[in-house]
Amino acid sequence: MPIYALTMLVAGIGIPLLAALNAALGVRIGSPAAAATVLFCVALLATSIVTLATGPKALMGIPLAPRHLLLGGLLVAFYVLSITYIAPHFGIGNAVFFVLLGQLISAALIDHFGLFGARISPLTLTRATGLGVMTLGVWITQRA
Known part of the structure; x- marks a missing residue:
């Protein structure tokens, strides 16, 4: 892997x-x-x-x-x-930030519901927190 x-x-x-x-x-x-x-x-x-x-x-x-x-x-x-x-x-950073945010949201939904044959990975509180931390981290990098 x-x-x-x-x-x-x-x-x-x-x-x-x-x-x-x-x-x-x-x-x-x-x-x-x-x-x-x-x-x-x-x-x-x-x-x-x-x-x-x-x-x-x-x-x-x-x-x-x-x-x-x-x-x-x-x-x-x-x-x-x-x-x-x-x-x-x-700006490249701002554009990619919003692309990444969209990817995080859609990936979590696709995995949670197993859409399009994806392996199901429920959106637990731990996983949602991780996604939130990732989003916050990307946002912080773009504020500077």
Whole structure:
């Protein structure tokens, strides 16, 4: 399991980097939407290479998947478009703070109710306190 934690730590490090890089690209080229389009083209190329290398037959299962599971793509597009537009005006730290707060809230709800097949992990008082402490910690870092 340490590899999972390390991988997610690196992914977490990437979120503000993605925000800063894409926001800067959007400002430089004068269009947050065009910057997001470039990001998605690069991401499509990267994920296509990984898919081809690891088993392209999995793509055949897409028509069998419930349609609501494809909404993740819209959520990614919303995130990228919003962070690319808002970060230059609001600051990377502030933007990511609210993204993190939203992640904490939605992750707790998804785990508590076992939504989308997630492993159920009830929102106990201890867990809620931990989420509150995490939220407070992130808020404190943004006040300085």
